[in-house]
Amino acid sequence: MTQAHGHTDAVAQMPVSQLAPVRSDWRTSVEAAVAVLRQGGLVIVTDDEDRENEGDLVLAAEDATTEHIAFMVRHTTGILCVPTTPARLEELDIPLMTSNNTDPHGTAFTVSVDHISTSTGVSAADRAATVRALASNATEPRHLRRPGHVFPLRGREGGVLKRAGHTEASLDLMRLAGKTEVAVISELVSDDGSMLHSKDLNSFARVHGLVIVSIADLVRYRRQTEQSVIRSGEASMPTTHGEFLAVSYTSVLNGEEHLALVMGAVDECSSEGVLVRVHSECLTGDVMGSVRCDCGTQLTQSLKAISTAGRGVLIYLRGHEGRGIGLSHKLRAYRLQECGLDTVEANLGLGLPVDSREYGVGAQILVDLGVPRIRLITNNPSKYGGLLGYDLEIVERVAIPTEVTPENVEYLRTKRDRMGHMLTLPGADSTPSS
Secondary structure (H helix, E strand, O other): OOOOOOOOOOHHHOHHHHOOOOOOOHHHHHHHHHHHHHOOOOEEEEOOOOOOOOEEEEEEHHHOOHHHHHHHHHHEOOOOEEEEOHHHHHHOOOOEOOOOOOOOOOOOEEOOEEEOOOOOOOOHHHHHHHHHHHHOOOOOHHHEEEEEEEEEEEOOOOHHHOOOOHHHHHHHHHHHOOOOOEEEEEEEEOOOOOEOOHHHHHHHHHHHOOEEEEHHHHHHHHHHHOOOEEEEEEEEEEEOOEEEEEEEEEEOOOOOEEEEEEEOOOOOOOOOOEEEEEEEOOHHHHHOOOOOOOHHHHHHHHHHHHHHHOOEEEEEEOOOHHHHOOHHHHHHHHHHHHOOOOHHHHHHHOOOOOOOOOOHHHHHHHHHHOOOEEEEEOOOHHHHHHHOOOOOEEEEEEOOOOOOOOOOHHHHHHHHHHHOOOOOOOOOOOOOOO
């Protein structure tokens, strides 16, 4: 066991923590965690092994006591984060910490705060007061000092169905528990300061009588009980690549419309899996034939591959233009690239994220289509990771041959060397670009 303690923790003695941490299935684990949170207790939320592979202590902010916070500080990094909705942050006039968020998981930190009633702001009692204040309707912007010792986080609209992170998971759990949508979380660590993983998390939960719930379980639960996209239309679509069934989907979160092109019986289980391409909208490349990127080529090659296989799905996700920054910003980024910046530097130079795309909608569409096992057509490891946690079995990554042109070679090198895309660039210098 990673952590050994000679004392008895006050929080572990609370009646709500007597629930056994044993997890039988996804529904049981979610409902057990919700029951604990509803009664004012702590739970552990874990993420996927291919993501951070860590566990966070999670508590409803409105229920935070000095004892809770002392327990959290004792067993975690000591950095207390408070996941909050965008609307609540706007009410409290708490801005994002940076507009150039380069965190690999896109965690949206804001400016840190302390409540004006606190002294130094760092004690367990002070931080508990700040956490509770963030959840209280009586709190106004003038009641918070900036910077402070508590770090609010901006949650994504749509929760874990849009982003499978601890921030969104904790807010989803608050909503399910009937709590104000403000939580307090912190990452569990061992006595030597290293992060707790897997069996060590289970040992910690067993010692302290805490319930464990995984983000993947919460995703499954919400997928079974809620809809974030609805099938809104379908018709046959003959194309130059063969006959497809075109199925439209509309997001209930923002009204965005997406398209799935389906060929063959994709809902039949087979050992090799179904060819799937989750393609991000690119007006300039897909429609106008721009050779500044390789999007149009990837779209064509994916449709050809599905046609050759006689079975597969291509999902066309709207709202992904320019890796999520939109058409106008993409054109401004192109202008900066003409001045010598690469695609990463150009986005950052505009104060925009390098890549803000989310693939949860694509995952839900695949589930609706009944695709059991996937052979994912992509060169982008982030796309692979973005579909994990949605109960989809990805059995293989299918590479897309890269078409290099004088206009896109530097762009492709940047994707390979700075963004981790798995590209082979035939006819181009294989050494990293400067």
